[in-house]
Amino acid sequence: xxxxxxxxxxxxxxxxxxxxxxxxxxxxxxxxxxxxxxxxxxxxxxxxxxxxxxxxxxxxxxxxxxxxxxxxxxxxxxxxxxxxxxxxxxxxxxxxxxxxxxxxxxxxxxxxxxxxxxxxxxxxxxxxxxxxxxxxxxxxxxxxxxxxxxxxxxxxxxxxxxxxxxxxxxxxxxxxxxxxxxxxxxxxxxxxxxxxxxxxxxxxxxxxxxxxxxxxxxxxxxxxxxxxxxxxxxxxxxxxxxxxxxxxxxxxxxxxxxxxxxxxxxxxxxxxxxxxxxxxxxxxxxxxxxxxxxxxxxxxxxxxxxxxxxxxxxxxx
Amino acid sequence: xxxxxxxxxxxxxxxxxxxxxxxxxxxxxxxxxxxxxxxxxxxxxxxxxxxxxxxxxxxxxxxxxxxxxxxxxxxxxxxxxxxxxxxxxxxxxxxxxxxxxxxxxxxxxxxxxxxxxxxxxxxxxxxxxxxxxxxxxxxxxxxxxxxxxxxxxxxxxxxxxxxxxxxxxxxxxxxxxxxxxxxxxxxxxxxxxxxxxxxxxxxxxxxxxxxxxxxxxxxxxxxxxxxxxxxxxxxxxxxxxxxxxxxxxxxxxxxxxxxxxxxxxxxxxxxxxxxxxxxxxxxxxxxxxxxxxxxxxxxxxxxxxxxxxxxxxxxxxxxxxxxxxxxxxxxxxxxxxxxxxxxxxxxxxxxxxxxxxxxxxxxxxxxxxxxxxxxxxxxxxxxxxxxxxxxxxxxxxxxxxxxxxxxxxxxxxxxxxxxxx
Numbered sequence: 001x002x003x004x005x006x007x008x009x010x011x012x013x014x015x016x017x018x019x020x021x022x023x024x025x026x027x028x029x030x031x032x033x034x035x036x037x038x039x040x041x042x043x044x045x046x047x048x049x050x051x052x053x054x055x056x057x058x059x060x061x062x063x064x065x066x067x068x069x070x071x072x073x074x075x076x077x078x079x080x081x082x083x084x085x086x087x088x089x090x091x092x093x094x095x096x097x098x099x100x101x102x103x104x105x106x107x108x109x110x111x112x113x114x115x116x117x118x119x120x121x122x123x124x125x126x127x128x129x130x131x132x133x134x135x136x137x138x139x140x141x142x143x144x145x146x147x148x149x150x151x152x153x154x155x156x157x158x159x160x161x162x163x164x165x166x167x168x169x170x171x172x173x174x175x176x177x178x179x180x181x182x183x184x185x186x187x188x189x190x191x192x193x194x195x196x197x198x199x200x201x202x203x204x205x206x207x208x209x210x211x212x213x214x215x216x217x218x219x220x221x222x223x224x225x226x227x228x229x230x231x232x233x234x235x236x237x238x239x240x241x242x243x244x245x246x247x248x249x250x251x252x253x254x255x256x257x258x259x260x261x262x263x264x265x266x267x268x269x270x271x272x273x274x275x276x277x278x279x280x281x282x283x284x285x286x287x288x289x290x291x292x293x294x295x296x297x298x299x300x301x302x303x304x305x306x307x308x309x310x311x312x313x314x315x316x317x
Numbered sequence: 318x319x320x321x322x323x324x325x326x327x328x329x330x331x332x333x334x335x336x337x338x339x340x341x342x343x344x345x346x347x348x349x350x351x352x353x354x355x356x357x358x359x360x361x362x363x364x365x366x367x368x369x370x371x372x373x374x375x376x377x378x379x380x381x382x383x384x385x386x387x388x389x390x391x392x393x394x395x396x397x398x399x400x401x402x403x404x405x406x407x408x409x410x411x412x413x414x415x416x417x418x419x420x421x422x423x424x425x426x427x428x429x430x431x432x433x434x435x436x437x438x439x440x441x442x443x444x445x446x447x448x449x450x451x452x453x454x455x456x457x458x459x460x461x462x463x464x465x466x467x468x469x470x471x472x473x474x475x476x477x478x479x480x481x482x483x484x485x486x487x488x489x490x491x492x493x494x495x496x497x498x499x500x501x502x503x504x505x506x507x508x509x510x511x512x513x514x515x516x517x518x519x520x521x522x523x524x525x526x527x528x529x530x531x532x533x534x535x536x537x538x539x540x541x542x543x544x545x546x547x548x549x550x551x552x553x554x555x556x557x558x559x560x561x562x563x564x565x566x567x568x569x570x571x572x573x574x575x576x577x578x579x580x581x582x583x584x585x586x587x588x589x590x591x592x593x594x595x596x597x598x599x600x601x602x603x604x605x606x607x608x609x610x611x612x613x614x615x616x617x618x619x620x621x622x623x624x625x626x627x628x629x630x631x632x633x634x635x636x637x638x639x640x641x642x643x644x645x646x647x648x649x650x651x652x653x654x655x656x657x658x659x660x661x662x663x664x665x666x667x668x669x670x671x672x673x674x675x676x677x678x679x680x681x682x683x684x685x686x687x688x689x690x691x692x693x694x695x696x697x698x699x700x701x702x703x704x705x706x707x708x709x710x711x712x713x714x715x716x717x718x719x720x721x722x723x724x725x726x727x728x729x730x731x732x733x734x735x736x737x738x
Binding site: 153170184188205222224247 | 362363370371372429436438439448449454513667670672673674
């Protein structure tokens with residue numbers, strides 16, 4: 001936590017004035033907050049209070065926030081969720097664990113195309129249900145070919161697996177050389193020290209250049225305000241991961257930072273009934289993922305683009 | 318002080334005109350209001366009101382943006398003959414060209430603003446206050462070059478007009494370096510816009526080295542087309558003298574640019590279709606259709622046909638010199654390149670997706686309405702700028718003698734630099 005919140009290397013002067021301004025506003029905000037509590041006209045600020053709307057507007061970049069600012073931002077997120085869904089959620093900041101770089105390996109011999117990973121991910125990561133945002137896309141492929149253009153995205157047979165087909169789940173590859181990070185004009189997306197490419201949903205301007213740049217179609221845009229039934233909302237959230245997103249911003253798989261940075265498995269791995277998924281620390285020589293990389297024949301998608309994905313595929317053969 | 322008078326007098330001139338002038342302004346203002354109203358709807362509901370999707374994540378807005386940056390860059394085709402080759406006839410209309418560049422750049426910027434999901438966070442791109450990803454992001458480069466180009470194209474005409482307003486000749490030595498900078502800057506805005514697309518290795522359709530040259534060539538065809546049509550309108554509705562030799566020069570430039578542009582399109586088609594590899598899938602979708610999907614096929618062939626008509630007329634001297642056929646060529650070339658470089662370039666980049674999915678895109682009525690609003694705003698802006706410019710250049714709007722004396726005595730710095738050598 002502490003090491004994450006120290007840096008304010010750029011824009012020092014402006015940040016200073018901005019903070020003083022916000023502090024002053026906070027005092028006014030308390031006053032108006034009291035007034036607003038008396039008056040019922042709350043929806044005027046986009047379903048927020050005046051104070052929260054102002055706080056949101058001036059909220060700094062994730063990497064530049066002071067600990068107090070982060071505390072305020074997290075509290076605002078919790079209040080917003082309460083107002084919107086009527087649910088008490090917790091939102092925390094989860095910095096990366098030192099000495100860890102995460103990687104993923106997927107055994108395509110074991111994948112049967114059930115899409116349990118897709119649905120496990122949606123529930124865990126609070127994706128918009130009506131907008132049908134899905135971080136994982138399972139492709140049904142013809143055996144004997146790796147041609148993605150011949151893949152079936154919306155396969156829906158009575159039972160899977162289908163004879164003569166194999167299944168290729170695709171999600172964010174957490175590239176070591178991510179083209180999306182280069183593309184973003186405002187540094188709203190970046191690669192954290194544990195190798196995960198994350199997004200500050202409150203900093204993204206929604207230009208979607210990252211979506212054009214991504215060779216894996218891993219990034220998704222909130223074309224509308226995401227809707228989630230209150231009882232399906234996962235109340236355990238973090239800032240850089242699965243908290244409810246606003247409309248007009250980009251989101252994608254973040255290897256379940258809210259879980260994996262606390263030593264748990266990502267939701268897709270937990271949901272997979274066939275054990276096709278192996279997640280772990282690439283820097284730990286005794287990890288299962290290192291065993292696979294060292295002993296199996298693995299491949300990565302579109303390696304010729306030089307993006308250096310940290311997501312490998314392998315087979316039992 | 319006299320600069321304030323200059324601005325006030327210029328604005329006063331913009332608001333003075335015949336009934337026809339006011340009708341024209343009224344129509345444009347109404348269309349702009351119509352677009353703005355639709356934009357508020359988009360702000361409320363989100364970009365879901367457009368035809369865009371995760372599959373085709375840029376559409377009509379970005380298509381118009383790419384095209385309009387080209388129109389803005391084409392002003393350089395008046396600047397070069399006016400200042401490098403000292404063509405007096407071209408110099409008399411160069412200020413109008415720069416006004417068109419201003420209107421086009423602002424339209425291009427508006428098309429980006431309506432495309433972004435969170436315009437309320439636009440301040441995040443301001444260096445130091447926000448977090449500007451320069452030089453990594455090509456979009457950051459585009460923000461720099463477009464704003465710089467806008468500034469240059471405001472600065473030069475303002476200085477020249479201000480000098481003429483006070484009855485002086487502008488000091489060429491003083492602003493020539495800025496003019497040279499603006500020439501290179503014009504090329505840079507369209508090159509950077511092309512790089513915005515060609516930098517994406519994820520999108521083989523855009524990821525070609527020819528895209529930059531192609532953008533420049535097509536801009537140097539579509540830009541003169543619009544300038545030629547506009548100058549003829551100005552010649553008809555105002556007393557401003559527009560020499561026929563200017564139109565002939567522009568028509569010749571347009572002929573050559575159109576030929577090169579079509580050659581580039583052909584070169585791209587050959588490279589993709591000869592082997593018909595997987596990298597050619599988008600090209601295949603555009604021209605022939607893919608797996609039964611062919612939404613853009615009629616439009617791209619229409620674009621090719623229009624461009625061929627234009628290039629044929631422009632390449633045959635008697636036809637190019639006749640007003641009627643030249644105007645047909647200009648309309649065909651303008652619309653043809655708008656289709657080819659707009660929708661024909663932006664949309665196929667997304668089809669199929671990097672995961673091989675084919676998902677088509679059709680703009681919605683609301684997208685069209687917002688786009689019409691922006692175009693109307695651009696025409697409105699150009700009309701106002703041209704109105705003031707013409708009046709100043711014709712000597713109808715001049716500083717009074719008292720003001721001029723005032724400027725001489727109280728503003729020695731301004732007077733000194735503005736004095737002809």
